[in-house]
Every structure is written in C-alpha cells, then in structure tokens.
Amino acid sequence: MNFSLSDSPPPSRDINPNPYLHPLPYEKRLINRRQIWAANRFWMEMYNMKTRRYGRKGPHHWYKLLLMMKAFKLILRLSGLYNKGMRNSANIKLQDISLYFPNLPKAFQGFTILHLSDLHLDGMKGLEDRVLGLLENRTVDLCVLTGDYRTGLHGLHKDIIGTLKYLIDNIDSRQGFIGVLGNHDSCHMVNPMEKIGIHMLINRTCLIHRGDEQIQCIGTDDVHYYYTDQALYALEHAQDYFSIALIHSPELYDKAAKMGVDLYLCGHTHAGQVCLPGGTAIIKHLNRGGKYYRGHWQYQKMQGITNSGVGTSGIPVRFNTQGEILIHHLNRQPV
C-alpha cells in the first residue's frame, strides 16, 4: 500500500456544535480524536439519535419504518412479485466508467478505482461470491468502499467482518482498500475492519502516491444519520491536491464542491431500490441532494458518482434498478 495519513484539525467550538456531543474532560491530553469520535458515535447509536446538518434531528422511531417494510413485504408476497424482486436483486452488473479531469496529475492517467457500496453482506446469501465472480481476472489500482456493510442498524457485526475479509482477500487491488462508514454501520466495526486491511477514513484524509505525484482521499463518517461538524472540517482542511471525497451519501455535495473536491464517490440510495418503470425512485432516503440519487452527475466543477449499491436494504428485492460494481477509470481531459 502506498498511503500516507493526515488528520484534520479539531473543530473549533464556536461553529454549529453537535448538540448531542457529550463533553469529555481532558480530551486533548488523555483521549485521542478517534476515541472522542467513537464515544460520540456510540452514544448516538445507542439512543437512536440522528444528527443531521439539514432536516429533523433527534431520536428515531424505527418501528414505523419496520411496520411499513413488513406491510410492503406482505403485499409483494400476496401479489407473487417477491421472488421476481429477489431475482432482480441478485442480478448485479459490473460497469466501467471513464472519468475526465483537466487537473488530474499525469502519473494518475489511467488510474482505476473499484467502487463498492452498500454491500449489506448479510442481506443476500452468497453475495460475496457473486461479487468475486464479476471481478475475476480484474486488477485495479485502488478499491474504495463507501459504507453500509451490514443490513441491520444495530447488533452483531462479527460475521460481516469475516465475510468482508474473504471478499478483500480475493480482490486484486494494487494500492489496497479504503473504507468509510454508512448509516447501517457501527463505530465498533472500525478497528476490526482496519485489522483485516481496510484503511478506514473517519473524518480524515490520506494521500495516494504514484511516481512522484499524489492525489488525496477525504473520508467522512456517515452524514445521513450521524453528521457532525468533523465531516465538514475534514473537507475544509484537506490539502490542495486532486481530491476524491468518500462519503456514504451525496448529501454533502455542495459543501464538497465549495471546498474544491474533484470527485465525490458515494452510495446509500440504492438508486431507489424499488422504483417505478423508467427508474423513478419512490423513496430516495436523502434529506437533500435528491437529484443526485443515482449515476454520474456534476455539480459546478465537481463530478459525482452515486453507486446504486451491491446489496439491498430492508427487503432483499429490487424493481427497475440494478445492483452494481463500478470501476472508475481516471483520465486527464484533453485540452
């Protein structure tokens, strides 16, 4: 792996403080930034607290969503569509995408990034082998994982780590693996994921070196349920390199563009997962940036890719959307 790391400076206390952050004594001297983040995230997970930059904040009542999903599942079963939806979700495609940038460093011409998102590995049996089947004989320069490794929002994650290890052990990525957390993931997954070789970027940056040039990856914690100003600070304090933001959802698109990000890689929406004919989403699960819920998009000078995800969330069905594995090919734009 050819990485180097840098932390963003700690947020100052005067800008939009997270209302749920518990004050921790002597934090600068006794506890490192990762521990402060983990304590805050754990507290939010435990009390089902959503902290959003935009939209409603506070405790979330999952039972409403669970009830809706149960009713929808029943309708699908009664109408005979459930099995068709499951077959749709198992039909995952591999897609190569060519991206062009005027400011891409020369050494990164042709750099390939495998982009896996929303694996939800426990949602579909044998999903990992289907992914590996599609990637057979493919080698990439870097693999990025943009969150949501499990289906549940709470509970155990040990099985997920084992399956993730099996997956990344069998993916040929020259410069390794970088991951961020999604809204289905727990703070307890970060250390085990790092132990199996995934370089986790939680509100921090890393440089990717090639030859004597480098590009920068900026990773944040999930901003859909677990937004804190540390995500913005990571973007704000990134260095002046060609920059790729890895953020679970597209909801920080305008902030990232303002801070000079060149490419925004995300997922979360599953491209709607259950859509009307033509791919129009019924539910996007976004508080903002709804028009960036799928595919390749552009906001000002920044390009973005919202991956439709590998797996499924809630009910293991898809209609009028397809799960995908993306390989991005970075190119210098001809002048």
Ligand SMILES: [Fe+2]
């Ligand atoms: Fe998500």
